[in-house]
Amino acid sequence: MSGRTAIATRMGFREQLRRPFLLALLVVVPLFFITRSIAITEPTPRAVPLPGGEIAFTDMKEIHGAVMAAITVAFLAGLIGVFVMQSALEGDRRLVVAGFRPRETIAARLGVVLAATLVVLSVSLAVTAFDFTPASWLPFAAATLCVGLIYAALGALAGALVGRLAATYLMLFVPMVDIGVAQNPMFGDANPDLWAKLLPGYGPMRVLVDGAFSQTFDATSELVLGLGWLAGLATITVLVLRRAIGVRSG
């Protein structure tokens, strides 16, 4: 990391740490939602088809425990993406005028988004662990992280392209529909519909369901699909930001 990137990263973190209420929210919101959601769900029996073709016989309480972390991480990471990028658009152009390279400021902002997503992920997984134990932690945690990063990138893109208010509406609505409804095995026949497969949450949420209820890993193609979405969105985000904060001569 170059000296200037380190300075920009440090300033980015300092900006977030000036808002202790935000840190409190990033801890309290997952703690409350996940705990309460699991607590109020009835243990009604339910069969869940897994990516490898296996069927897991479980109950609604367990399924809600499995998906709530991803829902919480998606919507928090999405909002973080929106507002960190809004802040970048306001301040980083000046840094570039002052001699920073666009890639240095972008790396710093992405570092802040990644760190905030990891905070939310850690809290969410720790809270989940009190009430629900996935069959296989590694794919479960990796899939939740992938969901968070995809939505952080979508939030950053929305923040850069459509303005603060519209981006906020989008980041409250899209994760709710994608992760909370379309990919949620609590609804319908527990298998995502055709239209749901076109959404960014499909791949990682199938990996999450596999990790939650199967000790063997059978979701390779879904993992690749999720990583593809993440790589594509991250690339587009960097390009859009580079264009937004870059300074043209003249």
Added chain:
Amino acid sequence: MNAFAIAGSSFVREHLRTPLTLLLLIAIPALFVLASAAVLGDFARALGGTVAGQAATALGAGWAAAFLAGVLGFFQVASSREADRRLSLAGLGPTRVAAARISAALVLGLVVSAAAFLSLLLRTGVEHPAHAAVAIFAFAAIYIGIGAIVGSLVSDPLEGSILVAFVFMFDVFSGPAMTSGGGLTAVMPTRKAADLLIAAGAGQSSPLGDWFWVALIAAISMSVAFTSFWAASRSRGGP
């Protein structure tokens, strides 16, 4: 046109200055109603609740109006403090600035409620359309107040958005007929509006007492919103 009407219409235009925002205010309630129609009954059953069918879809329309109105109320207060103070100092006064803000928020709340209501009519139909329309607008009015309270307490947009979403999710998870009841269900601000909406969706009339409570809660919410707008636009003294 008087200064109040000019300010009110300017606040609406300010909010809708990008066409995408207007599109989202119409499309999100419609899509929310369509998406939730298929799953809200399942969700309520999973939580031990009893709401199902048309009543569940009707409740989804209320929630759609609520969360958009909450965010709207928050941004109306939080992102316009400086401008409102200047308008107030320039002669409009905090009372007329607050009244113009409330009017603008209610117009936008009406747009959102109309989109949710029409989506509900087209998706499943509703036995008591007038009751449902009033109840959906009550959801929006109550959440404009909630958003305004959050905006008056928290100025940071990220913190405020998360807080509004937190209240909204808390309300959804505690709503009547969504869970097996008890606890916080009785004290949530949208409880009576949800009762009206569920009854309208299920083709039943609501007792007069429920209408009274909804009107009272919406009026309290508007008063709180007015106070928040007034406080935000009031000059803090100084040169």
